[in-house]
Amino acid sequence: MSTVASAMDVAEIPEDLDAADPEQASGSGRGEMERRGVLGRRAQAMDPWLFFAAIALSALGLVMVYSAGSWLGHEIYGDWAFFLRRQAIFLAVGIGLMVVISRIDYRVLRRFAPHLTFAAMGMLLMVLFAGQEVNGARRWIRLGSFGLQPSELAKLALAIFLAATLARQGERIRKFKSGFLPVMIMASLTMLLVLMEKDLGTTILLGSLTLIMLFVAGTRFSYVAAAVMLAAPLIWQQIVGVAYRRGRLEDFLSGDSYQVHQALIAIGSGGTWGLGLGNGRQKLGFLPENHTDFILATIGEELGLVGIAVVLGLVSLLVWRGIMIARCAGDRFGTYLAIGLSSLFGLQAVVNIAVVLEVIPAKGITLPFLSYGGSSLLASLAAVGILLSISRNAAPWRVSDQRGRRRLRRIKQEPVAQPRNARRPADPLPA
8 A cells, every 4th residue: 555655646746847837936946947948938839740640530530430330320320420420529529629738738737647547547447337338348438328438538547647657756767666566556456447347458558558658767677578477477367268358369360250351351342542432342231340440441441552551651640749749848747648648549550450450369449530439539639639738848837836835835935045156246345
C-alpha cells in the first residue's frame, strides 16, 4: 500500500519549474523560467500537419463507415444511413472537443492526473457490474441509445498519469523500488480491470504503452526486459486457458479463420485502384465487422492499394508529428504525454493492420479515426486535442500550478535570492 501511495503522491506533486505559475514564481525559479523562455512568451500556432492528418482520417472514416455499414444498417435497422448518422454525430462532438482541448493548457491534466485515473478505474469497475454484454464480454455502459466503452477513456487516463508520474520522478525512475515498481503497480491495476472485461488486446496495448513510456523516461532496460519476460507466461495462460482465444490462435495457425480470409479476399479484389467507392461486395454479409475492426479490408476493396497507402501515410504523419511535438515540448510532462499518445495511435494502427493482413491472430482493436465507434473516435480526437495543446507551447495557466496555497504564500514572503557574484548597490552619497 505504501508503494501505491507513493505513486499517487508522485503524480500529485509536480516540479516547481514545470508546473509553476509565472506570476507566482520568484527567486532562482523565476530566473530559470525566464532563461527557458516561459515568461512572457506567446502561444504558437497549433501544429497544422497533425490537425490535417486527424481531420483527413476522420473524414475518410466517415465516408467508409457509410459505405461499409449501409447494407448492414438496412438489414438490421431498416436504415441505410444508420451508422453514418451516428458516426457523424460522434465526429461533430469529437471535433468540438478537440478544438476546446487544444485551447486549454495541457498542464492542467497534470494537476488532475490522479483524479482522472481514479475516475477511469471507477468506470472500469462499473462496467463489470452494470455493463452491457456483447459477444460474451462486458465492455460497454449503455447510455440511452449510445454505448460508452470505458477502456477507451482508460487509455488516455493511463497516459496522462504515467506522464505526470515520470515527469516528477526524474532520475529516480532508474531505481526499482522507488521509481519503477510504483508505476508498474498502478498501471497493472488498470490493466487488470480491463482484462476482467475479457479484453486481452487492450490489456496488452496498455502494458506496451507503460513500458514504452518508462523506457523513454530513462528506466533501466533490464527492468523493462524483466517485465516483458514476467508478462509473457501470463499472456500465454490467458490465451490457451480461455476457449475462444485458444480457438482464434488455432484458426490463425491452421489458416482457417473465416473472417480474415474474407478480409484478404476483399483486399485482393480491390487490386491497385479498387472497385470504386460503394461497389464492394464483401460487405454484403460475407465479411463480419467490416465497418469496425475490419474497415481496412473495405478500404482495400473499394479504394485499392492506393487507399490503403493513403491510410498508412496519414497514420504515419500523425505519429511523426506527435513525436516532433514531444521533442519541442516545454516541459517533461508534455514530452512524455506526447510520446504516450503518439505511441497509442501507432500501436493501435499496427495491431489492427496486422490482424487484417493475417500477421497476428484476431484482436478487437479498432483502427483509430476510421473504425465505427463513438468512444474510440471521441478518445482519439481528444488525444489529438491534447497534442495540439502541447504544440502551442503556451505559457502556463494559474490553475495549472499544483504547489498549494500555503506553499505559494511562503514563496511570496521569501526574499528574492541574489546571485553570489552580484554587486552590492553603492552607498548613497552624503548630503
